[in-house]
Amino acid sequence: MDKRMAREKILIVEDLASLAMAYAAQIEKAGHQPFVAHSAAAALAALAETPDFGAILLDLQLPDADGLEWLRANPGICETYPVIVATADGSLSRAIEAMRIGAFDFLVKPIAGARLLAVLASAIELGKSASRAAPTGAPQKAKKAKPGTFIGNSPQMQEVYRQIECVASSRATVFITGESGTGKEVCAEAIHGASGRAGGPFIALNCGAIPENLLESEIFGHLKGSFTGAVSDRVGAAQAAHKGTLFLDEICEMPLPLQVKLLRFLQTGSIQRVGSNRIEEVDVRIVCATNRDPEREVAEGRFREDLFYRLAVVPLHMPPLRERVGDVRELAEGFLQRFAREEGKTFNPLAAAQLAALEQYRWPGNVRELQNVMRRAAVLHMGPDLPASAFPLSSQVTAPPAAAQQPAPVGARSPVEVDPATDVLAVVNAVKGLTLDELERIAIEAAIDNAGGSLPSAAKALGVSPSTLYRKRERWMAAS
The missing domain is CATH 1.10.8.60 (Helicase, Ruva Protein; domain 3)
Structure with missing residues (x-):
């Protein structure tokens, strides 16, 4: 365990004893103190008795409650603790819904120990930064300052600011849509700047500006000699964004074969450089953007449906000017x-x-x-x-009444x-x-x-x- 990381109490809510013991062993080995609850009722009792948990690992299939309904019925849990949801592949949509409710992240079973501890470390760090940021003894007030470098106080932008404030503290992937020039990258930077990862790097990559045969190397890196022109080892954008945010602009321009590798990266939190057999763990938050209609791209077979739903945990739309x-x-x-x-x-x-x-x-x-x-x-x-x-201005195209507005030629x-x-x-x-x-x-x-x-x-x-x-x-x- 990193000596700088204090020993934290971690609540494991898992009804299968063998899995609970495996998680507890990993967590204890990392220097933390695990507590196990085999049911939703036992979890509530543990939270009442020991309110200072650093994080919660929650299985969605509990003997006495549905994990999603449990979170909905107890909204204070996600507001107070970083919740990591554990789910099977077939329940991926439920895990994404849990993040929309307020969960910090989700892990797909079987969970690798390194992946569990990496997400847990990020969750604990988030919990500490949230505790430091929250003033005691004073009512909370809504933020009035614009996030990032935004300009504008229209109701449409106030809603964008509200959404940025809500999603910033989460680890959830954000899918930003909007026409060209609406400020999607500014939005991504604002999310990064308001998050617990603000001290880490913000790496932006335009998927439409890089030739298809080089895009994999740009994202995941490569080893010297792995292809013509690879004259030295190179770290990709995913590794460069470790402990920070990776912004994938024009994500719908990504070729289908690479979409498969991106999906695996999102599910495992690990990358494999081009030309390498070694798996490397990275801790990044993904924010992506497109000026296309992603659902239409999915329907027409140009974008993988499973990748879309994995990326669009939190959809955010930038309004046109x-x-x-x-x-x-x-x-x-x-x-x-x-x-x-x-x-x-x-x-x-x-x-x-x-x-x-x-x-x-x-x-x-x-x-x-x-x-x-x-x-x-x-x-x-x-x-x-x-x-x-x-x-x-005599040659400009002026705006018709709102009801008759059509796209400008x-x-x-x-x-x-x-x-x-x-x-x-x-x-x-x-x-x-x-x-x-x-x-x-x-x-x-x-x-x-x-x-x-x-x-x-x-x-x-x-x-x-x-x-x-x-x-x-x-x-x-x-x-x-």
């Missing part, structure tokens, strides 16, 4: 001031007419498009006031486009002093905006591969 009432103004002003600082300039607040016009635009590229619009305005104008020409013009045919000299003056890299970035971001946030469509319009755009955007994000 057009539905975030009142957030455009706050986002526009926030982005403008941020980019003004980066450019070494000063801008006055936007005029009321400019803000109103920005609010009328449909924003097919969502928050990312608005961010790019404000960045270009900050780059192309000196300030302190932005002229009306910064947003040539892919070719919809951005509100900051300039028509070169109308004033070539103005365009030349506008780009004067910009580097080639800055011009390239402006062109690429405009193409993405005009493609409604779709990188594949933007890449087709520009005559390059989608992976080229993914790499350039990741480089820009890392540099910002």
Whole structure:
């Protein structure tokens, strides 16, 4: 046992004596003190007599109660203790439902000793951090601060903030859905930052930006010589995220053969590098995201159903910007001031007419498009006031009434486009002093905006591969 880890009392709720004894032996060997209850009634009695358990290992099939119904009938258990559910393969859906109720994690029988102790250690750590965070003698108040780097106070985003607060302390996998540009990675970072793993690494991997033949190596790592180009041993994203969070973006782009390996990783908590026979244990939380409809991908055979249900323990949807009432103004002003600082300039607040016009635009590229619009305005104008020409709104697509809203066409013009045919000299003056890299970035971001946030469509319009755009955007994000 790690000397830094204190001896904890662990409650094992298992009616099968042989399994209970095996779990107890593993837990005692790790330096903790196991207590065994063979029924739901005995478990409640143990909790009443010894309330300072560090964690609970719960079998869902008990002689006097259904484990799920027991948790529902006693909501204070999951609120007070990290609960690890033990289940058979056939009861996987029930284990996932237990996590939605509030369980910390689940283990599929037969449970390997190393896996049990790794999850138990994370559960104990969570319990301690929750105890430190909870003030004594004072009523709890709902959080008002926005998690992570979010901007916006619309009711839609308040619901997102509430969900992040609820899921952050759990080990449950989170499946984030939403259109391109809605802030799915920002959401994943916020979940990580609000969790007990905030001190660990946050590793993001875009499954759509990596060639299929290299994706397995990127996730699980490889050994030197395992394939052409493997010139040295390499740790994959799963190991790099040990004790932290692994964010798998565009998860529906993952090829089916690799989905099988990802499912095994989720079930066992262990990885096998490409070219290696050695199994290595890792402790990571998985958060994934897609801009597709995952249920449709499952129905059409492009995404494994068992993997989807294993990942979608907690589904979380990011609303499109057009539905975030009142957030455009706050986002526009926030982005403008941020980019003004980066450019070494000063801008006055936007005029009321400019803000109103920005609010009328449909924003097919969502928050990312608005961010790019404000960045270009900050780059192309000196300030302190932005002229009306910064947003040539006569060509923008405005939002129809909510009942008649339809998706904007892919070719919809951005509100900051300039028509070169109308004033070539103005365009030349506008780009004067910009580097080639800055011009390239402006062109690429405009193409993405005009493609409604779709990188594949933007890449087709520009005559390059989608992976080229993914790499350039990741480089820009890392540099910002």
